[in-house]
Amino acid sequence: MILKKDAENSVEATPKGSTKPHLTAGQQSVLDALQHQPQPLSAQALHGLMRCQQPIGLATIYRALDALKLLGLVQHRVTLTGETLYSAVKHDHHYLTCLQCGVSVPVDTCPVKELEAHLQGARSFRIYYHTLEFFGVCDRCEA
Amino acid sequence: MILKKDAENSVEATPKGSTKPHLTAGQQSVLDALQHQPQPLSAQALHGLMRCQQPIGLATIYRALDALKLLGLVQHRVTLTGETLYSAVKHDHHYLTCLQCGVSVPVDTCPVKELEAHLQGARSFRIYYHTLEFFGVCDRCEA
DNA sequence: TCAGGAATGATAATCATTATCATATTGCAA
DNA sequence: TTGCAATATGATAATGATTATCATTCCTGA
Ligand SMILES: [Mn+2]
Ligand SMILES: [Mn+2]
Ligand SMILES: [Zn+2]
Ligand SMILES: [Zn+2]
Numbered sequence: 550m551i552l553k554k555d556a557e558n559s560v561e562a563t564p565k566g567s568t569k570p571h572l573t574a575g576q577q578s579v580l581d582a583l584q585h586q587p588q589p590l591s592a593q594a595l596h597g598l599m600r601c602q603q604p605i606g607l608a609t610i611y612r613a614l615d616a617l618k619l620l621g622l623v624q625h626r627v628t629l630t631g632e633t634l635y636s637a638v639k640h641d642h643h644y645l646t647c648l649q650c651g652v653s654v655p656v657d658t659c660p661v662k663e664l665e666a667h668l669q670g671a672r673s674f675r676i677y678y679h680t681l682e683f684f685g686v687c688d689r690c691e692a
Numbered sequence: 693m694i695l696k697k698d699a700e701n702s703v704e705a706t707p708k709g710s711t712k713p714h715l716t717a718g719q720q721s722v723l724d725a726l727q728h729q730p731q732p733l734s735a736q737a738l739h740g741l742m743r744c745q746q747p748i749g750l751a752t753i754y755r756a757l758d759a760l761k762l763l764g765l766v767q768h769r770v771t772l773t774g775e776t777l778y779s780a781v782k783h784d785h786h787y788l789t790c791l792q793c794g795v796s797v798p799v800d801t802c803p804v805k806e807l808e809a810h811l812q813g814a815r816s817f818r819i820y821y822h823t824l825e826f827f828g829v830c831d832r833c834e835a
Numbered sequence: 836t837c838a839g840g841a842a843t844g845a846t847a848a849t850c851a852t853t854a855t856c857a858t859a860t861t862g863c864a865a
Numbered sequence: 866t867t868g869c870a871a872t873a874t875g876a877t878a879a880t881g882a883t884t885a886t887c888a889t890t891c892c893t894g895a
Contacts (some may be wrong), residue, residue, distance in 0.1 A: 678827055684821055
């Protein structure tokens with residue numbers, strides 16, 4: 550992959566000194582849409598949902614998602630089929646995914662919080678979110 | 693995505709009753725190649741490495757990697773650029789990845805083992821491996 | 836009000852991965 | 866052994882999610 554970046558990413562969407570980041574119209578709509586969804590969604594699925602209410606270009610959605618990730622407001626996860634799913638950062642959901650049929654079942658426990666806090670301090674890295682996923686074969690596919 | 697499957701996946705590569713799974717020539721070479729690499733590799737990188745020694749088609753490599761995943765011998769991880777990296781299942785390596793520049797630094801700790809064992813028992817799911825990755829912004833990009 | 840920068844949308848291009856399909860190998864029954 | 870059907874392999878075309886382009890519109894501050 551490795552394609553040239555369009556331009557300097559606007560990390561500085563946040564006015565200096567302001568505590569709340571300034572969001573563009575597109576970013577705001579995307580964030581709103583995501584926050585009203587209980588399930589992670591692909592960019593294209595989002596596009597399908599949003600184009601009815603507030604028409605918005607697919608490219609804008611991708612750009613907004615990138616920006617929101619960089620702001621720590623949105624997180625992502627990649628499915629076995631290569632789609633990227635996005636969700637608002639709040640609760641963290643993890644999954645148990647079957648390599649054969651692709652079914653994903655949620656896992657409620659998460660033992661990562663502690664380690665995350667520890668890393669946060671030890672490394673010079675601002676951590677926004679984490680992914681944790683288990684892969685294996687479900688019983689139906691075991692047969 | 694969601695493309696039709698080529699044919700029935702050969703989950704039954706393992707002769708009934710045998711404890712060691714039978715690997716095809718391609719699968720064996722791919723596994724060997726991976727086991728000699730300290731770093732996770734993409735399918736195409738593997739192809740580059742292998743084509744010198746034992747010529748092998750790229751499609752065969754992808755097929756072998758899928759089969760080896762299903763056998764619990766190989767694990768995968770998807771980078772921010774959408775490449776899938778494969779490695780032999782032995783130690784589990786986890787990463788801290790910068791959403792801005794894409795740099796990944798290894799994390800040595802892993803608090804997941806225990807939960808994995810627990811899930812293994814509770815769910816009717818055979819777990820082969822897990823991914824754990826932290827996303828944020830590195831200090832260089834923070835500026 | 837006006838110029839420069841940022842945001843947006845439509846659309847073309849990219850490229851890792853899959854699907855196809857023709858050919859080569861393998862496993863096994865007769 | 867031999868012949869055959871099933872499986873594996875390679876070359877190559879197709880797919881499709883994501884990116885890059887670029888023309889246009891929207892803001893914002895001087
Ligand atoms: Mn978690
Ligand atoms: Mn681990
Ligand atoms: Zn399954
Ligand atoms: Zn960085």
